[in-house]
Amino acid sequence: MQSALINGKKLCCSMLLKNCFRPLSAASGKLTNVEINDKTGVAVLTMNRLPVNGLNLDLLRDLLQSIQEIEKNKCRGLILTSASNTIFSAGLDITEMYKPDQERLKQFWNALQDVWLALYGSAVPTAAAINGHSPAGGCLLASSCEYRVMLPKYTIGLNETQLGIVAPKWFMSTFRNVLPRRIAEQALVQGKMFTSDEALKVGLVDELVASKEEALIKCEKFFASFSKTDPIARYLTKKQLRYNDMKELQDEKVQDVENFVSFVNQPTVQKSLGFYLESLKKKAK
Numbered sequence: 001m002q003s004a005l006i007n008g009k010k011l012c013c014s015m016l017l018k019n020c021f022r023p024l025s026a027a028s029g030k031l032t033n034v035e036i037n038d039k040t041g042v043a044v045l046t047m048n049r050l051p052v053n054g055l056n057l058d059l060l061r062d063l064l065q066s067i068q069e070i071e072k073n074k075c076r077g078l079i080l081t082s083a084s085n086t087i088f089s090a091g092l093d094i095t096e097m098y099k100p101d102q103e104r105l106k107q108f109w110n111a112l113q114d115v116w117l118a119l120y121g122s123a124v125p126t127a128a129a130i131n132g133h134s135p136a137g138g139c140l141l142a143s144s145c146e147y148r149v150m151l152p153k154y155t156i157g158l159n160e161t162q163l164g165i166v167a168p169k170w171f172m173s174t175f176r177n178v179l180p181r182r183i184a185e186q187a188l189v190q191g192k193m194f195t196s197d198e199a200l201k202v203g204l205v206d207e208l209v210a211s212k213e214e215a216l217i218k219c220e221k222f223f224a225s226f227s228k229t230d231p232i233a234r235y236l237t238k239k240q241l242r243y244n245d246m247k248e249l250q251d252e253k254v255q256d257v258e259n260f261v262s263f264v265n266q267p268t269v270q271k272s273l274g275f276y277l278e279s280l281k282k283k284a285k
């Protein structure tokens, strides 16, 4: 564990981190928590819908509110992480899509679109401290950030085809923004879940570290690498690079919700989701 000497006392990083963090109460919903490091101005946004941070409508709404508050507070960076010790996020909460209430289903997809637009297009630099498994929607959130630090022995990937569903275009663009095209294509069609080591090798994550504390420090170091960069020029550059991906969804937002609703309601898709949910529950017994 890394440590530092302060006033003659040896303090470990967790103590250092705890000492200078204050909660951003306006941004802390029931299912997310935001703390700002007063020294660095970096916000840590923690998903806290245990056990698996399944992205349901409520968590998505909290996430959006938190991201917006972090932007409003002009934080120097946003680190996305999880309150769980083993799961970053299990991706979309399948119960939102299985035998759904139709109105809620639309709101759910709309909320996911808004979270993606806010995170992928954030003016604040973003990084993910991936402290657990990160399938599908979890991988989408992590890949929307500009930098990823992961702990060993977990898995990450867009596994949609394994569930009998198809990842929307904007999930794929996010993946392709991080991975070489051929690797992204192979992984997407296979629904491949990468181990932490594999993810590092292909560039899906930038660094592997042994603990969440180290992951947070690495993310802070990534933000510090912009200390000599003009923040507006930095943001405009990022915006240009991500413009086409975002514009594509912005232009087709309503159609995208309709496509999703119609896809999810197909009997074969409902059957696949039902089987998948059942398999998860059997595994838990």
Ligand SMILES: CCCC/C=C/CC(=O)SCCNC(=O)CCNC(=O)[C@H](O)C(C)(C)COP(=O)(O)OP(=O)(O)OC[C@H]1O[C@@H](n2cnc3c(N)ncnc32)[C@H](O)[C@@H]1OP(=O)(O)O
Pocket: 051, 052, 054, 086, 087, 089, 090, 091, 092, 093, 094, 095, 133, 135, 136, 137, 138, 159, 160, 163, 165, 166, 167, 168, 260, 263, 264, 277, 280, 281, 282, 283, 284, 285
């Ligand atoms: C249709 C158009 C596009 C749609 C795009 C979809 C993108 C998505 O995100 S789909 C969701 C994909 N997610 C997954 O495939 C992950 C499934 N979960 C797992 O692999 C594992 O649960 C885990 C590795 C995340 C965690 O494993 P662990 O052993 O720690 O916990 P479990 O015992 O498996 O799970 C605990 C509990 O949580 C329920 N659960 C897990 N994941 C989901 C989920 N995604 N949605 C709803 N519920 C989930 C699981 O059934 C257990 O519930 P019970 O305790 O009630 O049995």
